[in-house]
Amino acid sequence: MHSQPTDPLERQFRDAELRTRRHWYEDGLAELMIGTLFVVVALFFLAQDLLGRGVAGSRVAASLNLVLMFVVVVACFLGRRFIGRAKERWVYPRTGFVRYARRRSQRWVAGLLGGAIGAMSVALIERAPGAEAWIPAAVGLLIGGFLAWQGRFAGVARLSSLGLVAVAAGLAVSLLNLPSNQSAAAFFGALGAALALSGSITFARFARQAPPPEEP
Amino acid sequence: MTQPPIDRLLHEPARLTIATLLYAVESADFLFLLRESGLSKGNLSSHLSRLEAAGYVAIEKTYRGKTPMTICRLTMEGREALRRYRDQLKRVVAALPD
Numbered sequence: 001m002h003s004q005p006t007d008p009l010e011r012q013f014r015d016a017e018l019r020t021r022r023h024w025y026e027d028g029l030a031e032l033m034i035g036t037l038f039v040v041v042a043l044f045f046l047a048q049d050l051l052g053r054g055v056a057g058s059r060v061a062a063s064l065n066l067v068l069m070f071v072v073v074v075a076c077f078l079g080r081r082f083i084g085r086a087k088e089r090w091v092y093p094r095t096g097f098v099r100y101a102r103r104r105s106q107r108w109v110a111g112l113l114g115g116a117i118g119a120m121s122v123a124l125i126e127r128a129p130g131a132e133a134w135i136p137a138a139v140g141l142l143i144g145g146f147l148a149w150q151g152r153f154a155g156v157a158r159l160s161s162l163g164l165v166a167v168a169a170g171l172a173v174s175l176l177n178l179p180s181n182q183s184a185a186a187f188f189g190a191l192g193a194a195l196a197l198s199g200s201i202t203f204a205r206f207a208r209q210a211p212p213p214e215e216p
Numbered sequence: 217m218t219q220p221p222i223d224r225l226l227h228e229p230a231r232l233t234i235a236t237l238l239y240a241v242e243s244a245d246f247l248f249l250l251r252e253s254g255l256s257k258g259n260l261s262s263h264l265s266r267l268e269a270a271g272y273v274a275i276e277k278t279y280r281g282k283t284p285m286t287i288c289r290l291t292m293e294g295r296e297a298l299r300r301y302r303d304q305l306k307r308v309v310a311a312l313p314d
Contacts, residue, residue, distance in 0.1 A: 007306070009305055012232070012236050013239070013240075013302070016237045017240040019252055021240075088281075095247065095251055096245050096247035096250070096251055097248060097285065098244045099244070102242075
């Protein structure tokens with residue numbers, strides 16, 4: 001995945017860096033929680049589709065939009081802290097605690113990704129009516145690219161595979177050409193389920209391989 | 217021009233492993249270093265003490281909930297020493313005849 005330095009000391013530095021980055025992903029909790037959030041987002045879109053019909057329905061849909069925005073904003077702000085708490089309970093006692101140096105580049109990438117998804121969706125809807133069917137494909141490509149980049153950054157192959165799943169889910173949903181709420185529900189539901197499943201399997205394996213410490 | 221001597225403290229493989237692991241993070245606890253370095257508890261403890269005595273590593277004993285934790289961090293001096301060691305070794309290797 002990475003070009004290996006020929007110098008043994010450089011290799012040792014690169015290896016140490018990769019091992020510490022991989023440590024964050026070895027329990028699968030981050031995927032499990034992000035996957036669960038995506039499933040919740042999918043349920044909101046599904047509820048909007050089911051309840052948002054008619055005049056009264058449009059009010060329900062507007063309220064659901066607000067609740068969804070609130071959930072996503074809260075998840076963005078508290079997500080990492082929430083994952084940290086879960087790790088504190090289940091991971092650190094088994095495999096140790098690591099505090100990572102804050103990387104501005106990662107925050108920039110996440111911010112740019114969010115901005116790109118929003119701008120692209122608006123541009124597609126505004127400028128090319130009918131092109132909104134391709135929003136899931138474009139969003140899948142962006143999320144897939146992000147997951148592949150994370151997989152490469154941390155040397156975790158399953159994240160790159162999940163990136164492929166994101167791209168495939170986006171394309172498949174776009175080709176189905178569903179109404180917008182159903183299409184968003186199908187995309188986030190499928191990707192969320194894949195992430196949550198991968199996270200659960202990884203966590204189960206982690207719990208088996210790293211048993212809890214014995215009581216003193 | 218004569219080269220400054222290689223840092224013997226970091227030249228020892230186990231201590232170099234500990235230092236490179238800590239170089240990649242802000243801080244890590246004893247359990248993480250134990251798992252990743254593959255050293256025994258006693259060995260890791262004694263190497264950490266030597267690195268701490270040299271001012272390369274700062275060790276803090278704390279609690280996370282009710283669990284005692286030993287948090288280790290490479291000091292600025294330790295980071296600088298490791299960078300110096302890396303450069304020195306590169307120069308030594310580059311100066312070797314083909």
